[in-house]
């Protein structure tokens with residue numbers, strides 16, 4: 647299993663987990679079961695992905711104890727109210743087949759309806775009752791987070807699109823300033839050609855690792871939690887086999903230098919992830 651880091655809530659989260667978008671229930675169940683045997687303990691899904699039941703099924707098939715895995719899911723904008731979040735929790739927990747959820751996220755801020763602060767209040771109430779262990783948000787900009795902080799609420803994590811070409815420096819430093827852990831979605835660059843970048847390939851050659859392993863190592867060395875999606879058994883194994891080598895600080899820097907300056911990518915509700 648991957649090492650863990652501690653969230654503000656006091657709960658430990660593995661630094662590497664399995665992303666599950668856009669797998670369907672059957673594909674997710676198979677991938678999750680394989681991932682448990684490969685050592686994964688963190689699984690990331692969402693109401694919007696339509697595969698929570700599959701993720702729960704994969705965990706049960708694997709035979710691992712509930713308290714040995716960390717399950718993250720996310721809810722849609724229709725639930726952005728204190729009572730709505732409770733409904734969202736109940737429905738996700740039922741689909742997953744679990745009594746509690748480790749980390750529940752507001753999937754997008756949806757500033758158009760401007761009810762995300764109430765959604766975070768709803769999360770805090772569920773945590774109070776022990777129904778969820780940690781609270782968080784996804785695709786929030788610092789300005790959205792600030793509104794939440796102004797209410798005296800601090801999310802444990804903000805999950806955003808982040809990879810060496812989109813290093814999100816402003817978000818990362820804002821999060822760090824408040825003890826919020828940054829989680830990277832599409833950590834491998836969303837199926838783009840990041841894995842063919844010469845700067846990545848040079849390091850892959852040097853360490854005898856794959857480009858994906860180099861990029862995932864970059865996330866981990868920056869203190870991020872990465873959730874690469876794979877449905878391929880070999881790549882599932884490869885993506886968690888990262889804990890036997892280390893990039894130098896200069897090498898981490900050289901990957902951060904791939905940033906395109908495109909800081910404002912998918913922080914909207916226009917994207918289906």
Ligand code: A2P
Pocket residue numbers: 665831832833834835836837841856858859873874875876877878881882884885
């Ligand atoms: P596959 O499921 O066939 O492995 P991200 O999580 O950054 O969005 O990346 C997911 C994409 O990257 C998927 O298309 C996935 O395809 C692919 N992928 C996952 N792991 C690797 C890897 N180790 N090497 C190359 N491609 C990978």
